[in-house]
Amino acid sequence: MRNKKVTIKLPYITEEIFIGEKMLDFVISKIKSRKYDKHVLIVDVNAKIDRVEYFNKLIKELNVVDIVILHPTPNYKSFKECEKIIKRLINVKASRNSCLISVGGGYVSDITGYVASNYMRGVDFVQISTTLMSMVDSVIGKVAINFGNNKNLLGSFYSPKYVFSDLDFLSTLKKDEKVLGLSEVWKHALIRRDDTVIKKMECYLSNFSNKSYLDFIYYSMKVKASCVAPDYNDKNGSHKALSLGHTFANFLEKKSEIRHGAAVMYGIIFVAILSKSLGKLSLKNYNQIIRTARKFEKNIGMLKNIQNDIEIEKVLDSFFSDKISEKNSLNFVLPTNFGYFIYKDVPKNCVVDALGAFKRLSL
């Protein structure tokens, strides 16, 4: 088994991401080396099932003082969940030299990161990723929770000290969850216009061979790190590349309980339509995106429902209030023939036409 490491230097922190198999001893030794006074585990209930030995060893070797079990629900990443954890931290007298260890997918890592960034003005956290989504799109540089109907409204530019992506966790993850994780790999491959990775993904979506995980995760972490490091606080552009497909995805996630990975997949299709109509994407490259989309759709199968639910005015409202739009202009990150392009002030009629084309699309 090849093990891989991605190091990313951000202001105030160097984040290290380790990808491999059977990593428990390594995880324990890395965390121990930091000599925290207390460790608190925040664990996804489904990642814990059937892993008695793993958790017993982690708890024993690290002298874990409390274990908070989280149950991902549709209305997740709420402030209420954070409150529960904060009360538990107070209860065990967690200090500024304590460490929160999240073991779970994006849900648990975002909640843990948000609490870690606020408790006593910031304590360390470590992420043990257990879903493909969290492995390919790990917390690098930012964490967020939802507030009311607003996705990722409360958050910080904050990073775990370490991320461990132990592929053994994927053995219990449902196939559907793996497909959802792949949508972020797709986004990363489009940002870099990397046909080799796209072909590999299409193969995976047909045969689900598990040989590709390490490569997908390593590739995604390299792309994500290269976008975040020069622009950690999301001001000068490269960080924004990661929003490719997310403007439409944010609308879908606000509107319904669609999963993030599925929303991103449909978001990518929408910006491909828009990019082609704005002359930024050739017909050949657009067709290639549609070919990949077909493979996703075979597994996700929500296109018809989403098309029926689209009310153009409501989508436009959501686009105007999206993080990426500014001064009443419609901005999008588009996939292009060479990678990505941040298109500012897209004419409203072009967006409306693209929404119409999305509604008529058949895959």
Ligand SMILES: NC(=O)c1ccc[n+]([C@@H]2O[C@H](COP(=O)([O-])OP(=O)(O)OC[C@H]3O[C@@H](n4cnc5c(N)ncnc54)[C@H](O)[C@@H]3O)[C@@H](O)[C@H]2O)c1
């Ligand atoms: N901060 C960031 O950089 C960042 C990056 C990507 C995603 N996110 C956030 O992550 C969330 C989505 O994350 P996700 O897709 O990992 O979903 P998730 O954390 O909700 O996990 C998906 C499902 O898999 C289950 N599960 C987790 N690990 C398992 C395992 N090993 N075996 C079996 N089941 C397991 C969970 O209980 C859940 O039912 C979104 O809220 C998104 O905004 C944040």
